[in-house]
Each structure stands twice: as C-alpha cells, then as structure tokens.
Amino acid sequence: MSASEPHPALEIADLRKTYANGVEALKGVSLSVADGDFFALLGPNGAGKSTLIGIVSSLVNASSGGVRVHGVDLLRSRSDAMRMIGLVPQEINFNLFEKPFDILVNYAGFYGVPRAEAVVRAREELARAQLSGKAEVMSRTLSGGMKRRLMIARALMTRPRLLILDEPTAGVDIEIRRDMWRQLREINAGGTTVILTTHYLEEAESLCRNLAIIDHGRIIEHGPMRALLAKLDVEGFLLDVEGGLPATLPTLENVSLAAVDAHTLDLEMPRARDLNSVFAALDASGIRVRSMRPKSNRLEELFVRLTTRDGAEAQR
Numbered sequence: 001m002s003a004s005e006p007h008p009a010l011e012i013a014d015l016r017k018t019y020a021n022g023v024e025a026l027k028g029v030s031l032s033v034a035d036g037d038f039f040a041l042l043g044p045n046g047a048g049k050s051t052l053i054g055i056v057s058s059l060v061n062a063s064s065g066g067v068r069v070h071g072v073d074l075l076r077s078r079s080d081a082m083r084m085i086g087l088v089p090q091e092i093n094f095n096l097f098e099k100p101f102d103i104l105v106n107y108a109g110f111y112g113v114p115r116a117e118a119v120v121r122a123r124e125e126l127a128r129a130q131l132s133g134k135a136e137v138m139s140r141t142l143s144g145g146m147k148r149r150l151m152i153a154r155a156l157m158t159r160p161r162l163l164i165l166d167e168p169t170a171g172v173d174i175e176i177r178r179d180m181w182r183q184l185r186e187i188n189a190g191g192t193t194v195i196l197t198t199h200y201l202e203e204a205e206s207l208c209r210n211l212a213i214i215d216h217g218r219i220i221e222h223g224p225m226r227a228l229l230a231k232l233d234v235e236g237f238l239l240d241v242e243g244g245l246p247a248t249l250p251t252l253e254n255v256s257l258a259a260v261d262a263h264t265l266d267l268e269m270p271r272a273r274d275l276n277s278v279f280a281a282l283d284a285s286g287i288r289v290r291s292m293r294p295k296s297n298r299l300e301e302l303f304v305r306l307t308t309r310d311g312a313e314a315q316r
C-alpha cells in the first residue's frame with residue numbers, strides 16, 4: 001500500500017444482519033472511520049453494537065453488506081483484513097491460571113509472531129499497561145482493572161492498525177474506567193485507530209473525536225462529537241396559533257421559525273435563549289400563540305435514556 005493512505009480505517013456499507021430467530025439486529029448500517037481516529041459507536045443495550053463489532057471481527061456472519069478495513073474487503077480477503085484488527089471482547093477470556101507474560105507471548109505466537117519478537121513486545125505492552133510488576137503472577141490474582149488492561153495489552157501484541165473494543169468499561173467502577181481511558185488515549189496518540197462501543201455517553205464524550213449513534217439497528221447520527229453536542233443544545237417547540245399565520249413570519253436572531261400548516265408554527269432556538277423576546281416578536285407580528293409543546297426529538301430521548309442508565313449504574 002502507498003505511503004499516503006487513501007482509505008479509511010473502516011468502511012461499512014449497508015450492513016444487515018438478521019439472526020436465525022428472525023431478529024433484525026442491523027437494518028442497513030453505513031459508516032466510515034478515518035485512519036487515526038478515536039471513534040465511538042454509542043447506543044443503548046440491544047441496539048446492535050456487538051453484532052456490528054462481531055461482523056467486523058469475523059465472529060458473526062453478515063446477512064448482506066460490505067466491510068473494508070484500510071481498503072481491504074473483509075469478505076474477499078478475510079485474513080488480510082483480520083491481520084490489521086485487534087479485538088478486545090467485553091468478557092475477560094484469558095486463562096486465569098496463566099501468567100500475564102505467557103498470555104501475551106502465546107497469543108502473539110498463535111498469530112505467527114516469532115517468539116523472540118513476541119517476548120520484546122510482551123515487555124513493551126506490559127509496561128504500557130502498567131503491569132510490568134505483575135508479569136509472572138497468576139492472572140487470577142490481578143485486580144479487575146489489571147485484568148482489563150491485560151485484555152487490551154493482549155490485543156496489541158499483533159500490532160493492529162485498528163483496535164476495536166466492545167464495551168471495554170461496562171460495569172467497571174469509575175476509577176478503573178479512568179485508568180483505561182488513559183491507556184486508550186495513549187494507544188491512539190501512538191497512531192492506532194481506536195473504535196469502541198459504549199452505552200456511556202460520558203465515555204464517548206471524554207474520549208472520542210467522532211461517533212456514530214446506533215439505535216434499533218440503525219445509525220441515527222454520524223459525525224464529530226462536537227457537532228452532536230451543538231445539536232443537543234437546540235430545543236424545538238410546536239406552537240398552536242389562533243387564527244391564521246401572516247404571510248411573512250418575523251425573523252429573529254438564532255431562531256428558526258417555519259409554518260407547518262396554517263395554524264402550527266415550528267420553532268427552534270438555542271437552549272439558553274429566553275422565550276420572552278420570541279413571544280414579543282410573534283405578538284408584534286400579530287401571531288397569537290394558544291399553546292405550545294416541546295417537539296419530540298429522537299436523539300434527545302435516546303440521550304435521556306443513556307444518561308439515566310448511566311446514573312442508575314453509578315448509584316449501584
């Protein structure tokens with residue numbers, strides 16, 4: 001491949017998955033993750049995150065659609081694509097009766113890394129995971145946070161260009177979570193593309209530059225974290241208007257007004273803006289508002305669900 005990498009780290013096109021029991025877990029998902037990005041796939045439980053990660057890491061067969069890893073087609077050149085991916089599954093799945101050093105070296109050996117090289121890498125990864133002092137203890141004796149860091153260290157033994165983590169911090173306490181965030185930031189700063197799935201809004205916000213939000217098997221948002229937060233800062237109302245609407249609607253700074261029908265106005269404005277000046281302007285234009293209701297916003301509803309779940313877990 002040329003030095004100037006023209007391909008995204010991951011490209012997914014119209015991916016669909018229907019499980020044997022008829023559940024449509026993915027209903028045509030498309031997304032793209034740039035080389036070097038730190039990307040979150042955010043969504044509530046059951047949204048389809050693990051199914052998507054499972055397909056990308058070849059654990060699950062897609063029903064249809066395409067996946068490319070740095071331009072390499074996953075279906076046509078599976079082993080070439082897989083070589084570029086490191087996967088950290090949600091459940092701790094190393095042998096608890098092995099030592100961290102052996103877990104790393106054996107894993108690399110399984111993927112064809114010569115032993116001498118694997119030993120060098122294992123030392124490096126143990127240091128990066130702050131586990132050098134635990135290289136030779138029984139893994140069973142590691143703390144929960146150490147076990148998580150070892151899972152990440154293991155995935156890095158093959159030097160993947162793309163590191164994928166499925167809910168790496170689900171159910172772990174905040175201290176461990178912060179530790180893992182530090183480790184992941186460092187990995188990304190070293191040039192590795194990182195994709196993680198999470199149902200913690202706070203995690204996506206703290207770590208990721210870009211994200212996609214998935215709900216019920218569909219992508220409902222895809223773009224920079226910052227743009228998403230700006231979008232959440234806007235609120236919308238539907239106004240029921242007495243009599244008819246004038247031919248021209250008033251113009252107000254930062255406020256968007258649109259007629260839905262002869263008696264209904266759609267109003268969008270920044271959350272911090274006061275409503276009095278808006279109503280004064282409407283009044284001056286002869287518009288009498290009889291009632292108003294907040295516009296239902298799918299994204300906002302989803303975020304409320306995500307944050308309340310977050311809050312419920314924090315209280316446990």
Ligand SMILES: Nc1ncnc2c1ncn2[C@@H]1O[C@H](COP(=O)(O)OP(=O)(O)O)[C@@H](O)[C@H]1O
Nearest residue numbers: 019021023025044045046047048049050051052
């Ligand atoms: N092996 C399976 N067989 C049947 N249905 C499944 C299977 N795995 C997941 N599902 C269903 O697919 C949907 C998406 O699940 P999943 O991808 O695990 O979501 P998430 O990781 O976002 O929680 C859910 O409705 C789930 O019950």
Ligand SMILES: [Mg+2]
Nearest residue numbers: 049050051167
């Ligand atoms: Mg999952």
